[in-house]
Amino acid sequence: MTEHDETPSLARAMDYLLGGRANNPADREAAERACAAWPAGDLKQELRSAREALGHMVRQLVGEAGVRQLLHIGAGLPTMHNTHHVAQQMDPDTRVVYVGRDPGVVEHARQLLRQEPRSPTVYVRGEVDDPDRILRDASAILDLTRPVGVLLFGALHFVDSRQDPAGLVNSLVDAMPSGSWVAFGHLATHDREDLMDAALERMAPGWQERVVRRSRAEATALLEETLELVPPGVVALPEWRAEPTADPPGAAAMWCAVARKP
Template identity: 40%
Template sequence: MASEITGDSPNQDKLLRINTYLPHPARVYDAWLGGKDNYAADREAAQAGLQAFPSTVKSVQANRAFLARAVEYLVAEAGIRQFLDIGTGLPSANNTHEVAQSIAPESRIVYVDNDPIVLAHAQALLTSSNPGVTDYIDADLRDPDLILREASRTLDFTRPVAVMLIAVLHFIPDDADPYAITDTLMKAVPPGSHLVVSHTAKDIFPEEMAVFERTMNENSTEKVTLRDREQVSGFFRGLDMLEPGVVKVSQWRPRSETEASAPAVLWGGMAGKPA
């Protein structure tokens, strides 16, 4: 059962958007991670996904580990101190601000999501270390101009920004031109900025993932469009790709053989914006 949300938060009216009888990707993802902020419909959809691809939970965990490693690199090695994390999802372990501010407390993070459950839990994402800052924007990736406008209240777009698109672009169909959306975001940030993407693959375990895609689209309010490695690589056009390129998220600079061998079905990569 989902945890109860109480209080007179200004976000309370957004809870009216929640339909607990229909599964939502953020809550299905939460169910896979063993969270409590999900409902019966979400758990049923999560179980259907597991039946289609039994290693889904391990793949989701590998994606979270990829996020943590990417943020660690960006802060410790690339010197990034600003993050625009779009498609945040429900608070979990190793959120972007937790990883970034554990290394550089002054890091500034803006989270973006359009799910009312995530919005209701935004306070958990806004816990920040001094002198760091976190903010939350209720917006859809399909409206990058709004995101950039709102994010400019917290982020300085004259200084490098890491744009994090972790397991979110597969919710943007081809007819919504996800590549144009990514281009808009990266045109708005200065040289030295970075783009991080993870995206569910259709060419890793292709037969199982075809069933997974069909199953999830039959059991979720948000439809998914799986893409192959070449298509995911297209999101980095015009940028300088970092080694090891676009790989399974478990194989992007893993810390151990255990991380490297996780059965991930997401492509992941990072690239920098050249001068």
């Protein structure tokens, strides 16, 4: 099978849209088809803005909060200014555990990480709806008696209400000591979300994943039971750490928040 014949991968297509190189022509073609079909705004810019917000959150956890252990669930490929890049620029000894569900993505991610032999970073396979497995595998790398920053950025919008997403968050938080943190990014409801889902499917033909978008109140309810939200609370992506000169935000594409376990 040649590079051109490969089936597009959602993770690799996302990497391309973020400006990375861990992709092939099939991924790039699929990503461009998705961009052309995106019904509102600029998909590529939205994804890059989300990655910038993730970077702000990591800098807040490592820089301001002093956390030196990060657990990123739903990570995709660890490329283009992802969690470990940002965290380890601030402190090279920061431990990072990525969790992904797709075995192909996990193997590709491990290949990429092997090119960074000094990085205290690992990638494990796991499902957000199986927190016990995530915690078991993460505990081989992270000391769960010390504060951990849990990044749920791109994970919970694949969990519907029947799977009790708030309960899953609580299970993860309950296993962490006081002083741990959760950084959160969740897709927001939109009046053209069916067209958005159809555009995303163009990046991965046959992709059967159901995306669950939530209102601000619904997103907030996933965090507020056991966590203390820090300013600015649960806000739309354009408002997260926005510069004073930033353009006024439009319709929310994603909710972002950081919260602390008391």
